[in-house]
Amino acid sequence: INSTEVDIAALMRKGHPQIAQGDAYIIKLIRQHCQRLGRSFRILDVGCGTGYFASKLLKSLPDLELIVAEEEPDVVVKLKHRLADTKATVFDRPFEEWNEYVDIIISWGSHHHLPPNYLTHAKQVLKKDGVLILGDEFCPDYSNEADALRIANAKLIYIANGYILTSAAEVEDYKRSGEIPHVALEFERHRQQALWIWYRYVVDCAMERNCIEVAIDELRATYNDLMTGFGNEHKMSPLIVEQEFKLCGWQQLSKKSLGPADKPEFQSFFVYELGI
Numbered sequence: 001i002n003s004t005e006v007d008i009a010a011l012m013r014k015g016h017p018q019i020a021q022g023d024a025y026i027i028k029l030i031r032q033h034c035q036r037l038g039r040s041f042r043i044l045d046v047g048c049g050t051g052y053f054a055s056k057l058l059k060s061l062p063d064l065e066l067i068v069a070e071e072e073p074d075v076v077v078k079l080k081h082r083l084a085d086t087k088a089t090v091f092d093r094p095f096e097e098w099n100e101y102v103d104i105i106i107s108w109g110s111h112h113h114l115p116p117n118y119l120t121h122a123k124q125v126l127k128k129d130g131v132l133i134l135g136d137e138f139c140p141d142y143s144n145e146a147d148a149l150r151i152a153n154a155k156l157i158y159i160a161n162g163y164i165l166t167s168a169a170e171v172e173d174y175k176r177s178g179e180i181p182h183v184a185l186e187f188e189r190h191r192q193q194a195l196w197i198w199y200r201y202v203v204d205c206a207m208e209r210n211c212i213e214v215a216i217d218e219l220r221a222t223y224n225d226l227m228t229g230f231g232n233e234h235k236m237s238p239l240i241v242e243q244e245f246k247l248c249g250w251q252q253l254s255k256k257s258l259g260p261a262d263k264p265e266f267q268s269f270f271v272y273e274l275g276i
Contacts, residue, residue, distance in 0.1 A: 008217060009052035015211025016202060016218070018258040018269040019109075022135050023053055025256060025271055026108055027060050029133055033104055034061065037129070041103035044069060044125075046095050046118065047110025050078040051088075058086050067102070069095050096121050103130045111136040112235050119248045123276055131253065135271035139235040140264060142194035147187055151239045157247065162228035163188055164240065191236065192226055197265050199225070238270050250274040 013020045034041060041064075045054050048068040058066060069091040070079050076092045083090065091098055095118055105122050107114070111134055122132055143151065154166035160174045163184040173179045199222040206215035224233035245252055253275050259267035 007050075007052070008213060009050055011211055011214050012217075013052075015206040015209045015214030017205050017266070018137075021258045022108065022269055022271060023056055025258065026053075026106065026133055026135055027057055029271070029273060030057065030104060030106075031061065033131055034064075037103055041065065042067065042101075043104040043106065044091075044098065044102040045106040045108070046122070047107060047114050048079065049110070050075055051082045053106075053108055054088060055082055055086070058083075058088065065089075067091050067098075069098060071095075098125060101125055101127050103127050105130070105132045107132065107134045107136070109136055111241070112138070113232065116244075119244065119250065123249065126276060128276055130276070132250070132274040133271065134274060135269065136241075137235060137268050138238045138241065138270060139191055140194050140198050140259075140266065140268050141237045141239060142190040143187075143237055143239055144190070146183075147190070148239060150183065150187075151237070151243050154243050154247070157240060157244050159234070160184075162230070162234060164236070188228055192228075194265065195222070195225055195235065198268055201266055235268075242272075245272070245274060249276075251276065 013023070030043070043064055044067045045057075046069045048054050048070050051068055051070075054066060054068050058064060066088045068079060068083065068088050070076050071092055071094050076090065080090055095114070102125055105126055107118075126132060150166055156166065156168065156171070158165040158171045160171070160180060163180045164187055165171050165174060165181075165184060170181055170184070173181075199218060202218050203215050203222070206212070206218060221233055224230045225235055242252065251274065253273040256271045257267045258269040258271065
C-alpha cells in the first residue's frame with residue numbers, strides 16, 4: 001500500500017473497539033488447531049480485504065499455507081501489494097469457484113458482506129476434521145423473549161428487503177403481496193435502536209483516540225446500516241446467525257464475545273468455531 005494512502009484496516013485496529021482483540025484471539029485459535037491437526041495444513045481466508053489480518057497471521061505463523069480470497073479488483077491490487085513478499089496465494093475469483101479442500105477457513109469481519117450461500121460452499125471444501133473460524137461485527141442482541149423464541153424455532157431465515165421472515169408462510173405472503181408481518185417490523189425497529197447505541201459508542205471511541213478517518217467511516221456505516229433495505233451493510237443479532245449455522249448443518253463448537261461482559265449493548269464482535 002502506498003505510504004501516502006490511508007490504510008483504513010490498520011487505523012481500525014487503533015480507533016475501533018474490539019477488532020485488535022479479535023485478531024489476537026483468532027490467531028490463538030488457529031495456533032491451537034494447527035497443533036491439534038498435527039500435519040501440514042492449508043488455510044483459506046475468505047473475504048480477506050487488503051490482507052491486513054493475513055499479513056499479521058503470517059508474521060505469527062510463517063509456515064502456513066495460506067490462500068487469501070478477495071474478488072473486488074481494486075482491493076485485490078492492494079492485497080497483492082501487501083502480501084508480495086509472502087508465500088500467500090491470492091484467489092481473486094468468487095469464493096464459490098474455489099474447489100480444493102482446506103483444513104481451516106477464516107471469515108473475519110466479512111460475514112455480513114458475503115452472499116448467504118458461502119456458508120454452504122464452505123462445508124463443501126472444508127475437510128471433515130477442519131474448522132470454520134467466523135468472527136464479525138454483529139448488531140448487539142436486540143431480541144426480547146418472544147423474538148428469541150421466534151428465531152430459535154425458525155425453519156428458515158429469509159431476509160425480505162431487510163426484514164427477517166422465519167417461515168415458508170411468511171415468505172409466501174411477502175412474495176405474493178409484499179406484506180411484512182408486524183412482528184418482523186417491530187424486530188427491525190429494535191435492531192435500529194440497538195445499532196444507534198452501538199455506533200454512537202464506536203464513533204465516540206474513534207474520536208477519543210484521535211482517529212477521525214475511522215469516525216467518518218463509521219458514520220457512513222451508521223447511515224447505511226440504519227436503512228432497512230441496504231443489503232451491503234446490514235448487521236443483525238448474533239442469534240440470527242447462530243440459527244443460520246444450525247439450518248445450514250454447522251456444529252457450533254465455541255462462541256467468544258469480544259465486548260465487555262457487563263455491557264451487552266456493546267457486545268457486537270463475536271468469534272465462532274464451527275465444525276461439520
